[in-house]
Amino acid sequence: MNVFNVKCPSSITIYLNGSYDNEKIVKVIDTIDVFDDIEVMISSKSLASKIYLNGILLIGNNLINKAINSFFNYTKLPPHGVSVKIDKKVPFELDSNNFDSIAAGVIM
Numbered sequence: 001m002n003v004f005n006v007k008c009p010s011s012i013t014i015y016l017n018g019s020y021d022n023e024k025i026v027k028v029i030d031t032i033d034v035f036d037d038i039e040v041m042i043s044s045k046s047l048a049s050k051i052y053l054n055g056i057l058l059i060g061n062n063l064i065n066k067a068i069n070s071f072f073n074y075t076k077l078p079p080h081g082v083s084v085k086i087d088k089k090v091p092f093e094l095d096s097n098n099f100d101s102i103a104a105g106v107i108m
Helices: 063-075 100-107
Strands: 002-014 028-043 050-053 056-058 081-087
Touching (some): 002 100, 028 100, 063 081, 063 100
Parallel strands (some): 050 081
Antiparallel strands (some): 002 028, 050 056
C-alpha cells in the first residue's frame, strides 16, 4: 500500500459592504494560509475507493470519486482502490471551492 500526504490550499473570497472615506468597498479577495490535509492510500488488493471526511465515510458519486476515475482513465493505468482521508480545516461556509482543491490534490 502506498500512502501520500497532500496539503490542499483554499482561496477564500471575502465580501465587504460599506464605505471608507466615501469610497465604496465592493469586494476583497484574499488567499489565506489554511490548508485541507488529505491522506491518499493506494491499494493493490482492492478496487473499491473510499473517501472519509473528518472520519466519516462519504457515500455517493462526488467530485473526488470523479477525480480518481479520471486519473485512471487518462493515464491508462490499471485501476486500484484509493482511500482518501480528508482533514477539512477550512469551514465549508468560507471555502468557495469546497472539494475542488481536494480533488486536485488527489490527482497530484
